[in-house]
Amino acid sequence: GGGRFGFAQKSAGKIGAGALPPPPKPAKAISSSSAKKDVAAPPNGTQPWIDLLSHSPPVIEVEALDLVTRTDRAKLKGFATDGDRVLDVYVFVGARKVYYHSNKNGGDPKKFAFDLDVPLRPGVNFVSVWARESSETVQRRVFVIRRDGPNGELLDTPKTDDDVGELLGAEPGAKD
Numbered sequence: 209g210g211g212r213f214g215f216a217q218k219s220a221g222k223i224g225a226g227a228l229p230p231p232p233k234p235a236k237a238i239s240s241s242s243a244k245k246d247v248a249a250p251p252n253g254t255q256p257w258i259d260l261l262s263h264s265p266p267v268i269e270v271e272a273l274d275l276v277t278r279t280d281r282a283k284l285k286g287f288a289t290d291g292d293r294v295l296d297v298y299v300f301v302g303a304r305k306v307y308y309h310s311n312k313n314g315g316d317p318k319k320f321a322f323d324l325d326v327p328l329r330p331g332v333n334f335v336s337v338w339a340r341e342s343s344e345t346v347q348r349r350v351f352v353i354r355r356d357g358p359n360g361e362l363l364d365t366p367k368t369d370d371d372v373g374e375l376l377g378a379e380p381g382a383k384d
Contacts, residue, residue, distance in 0.1 A: 265347035266290035266339040276354045281325040288339035288347070293317040295340040301326055301333055302369045328355040331365025 270286035288294045297320050299307035306327060311320040326335055336350045357363050 263345065264291070265345050266294050266341050268337050268339050268347055268349045270337060270349060270351070273351065273353070275352065276356060277328065278356050278358055278360065280328055280355065282328055282333075282335070282353050283324075284326050284335065284337070285323045286337070287319055287321040288337075289319045290339070290341050291318065292341055294320045295342060296320075297322050297337070297339050299324065299326060299338070300336045301328070304369050328353060329366055330355055330357075330363035 266288045267290065268286065268288050270284065273282060273284060284299065288297050294311045294314075294317065296308065296310045296312070298305055298309070299322075307322070307324050309320070309322065311317065314320060320339070322337075331354065333353045333355060334350060335353055336348055338346060338348050340346045355363060
């Protein structure tokens with residue numbers, strides 16, 4: 209390297225200008241009883257497993273759907289579950305949101321079922337289902353659904369999402 213890479217000393221077999229730093233020391237173990245005062249240690253002397261940092265996004269389950277169709281809509285049915293709560297569920301086709309439902313006042317805060325017909329554009333459609341536990345914990349499932357012509361012929365995919373509003377029932381040419 210002609211001295212351009214001063215951080216590596218090939219002849220010395222070391223990285224950097226000096227000796228390698230010492231390996232890190234192991235973390236100090238704490239007993240589970242000090243982590244949670246109300247949990248008693250089991251009598252056999254083993255430490256109980258306490259999951260102090262468990263955090264996972266909702267699970268999204270979707271019933272089998274047709275990934276190739278000749279109709280302008282696809283049936284999307286499923287549910288989102290979470291150990292803490294499901295805040296809301298929303299669905300996009302491309303960049304357009306076609307469904308939103310809050311579970312804030314739902315009967316079961318840990319589960320939300322959805323059943324809808326999503327509008328499809330000709331050609332390839334990216335349908336994404338989102339479920340949130342909070343603003344920071346989100347899960348997403350994406351499906352690629354191809355809409356063919358009435359006789360099974362391949363249709364060109366539009367380059368923009370401008371025509372999705374018409375599929376949702378908006379007036380042609382209307383802007384959001």
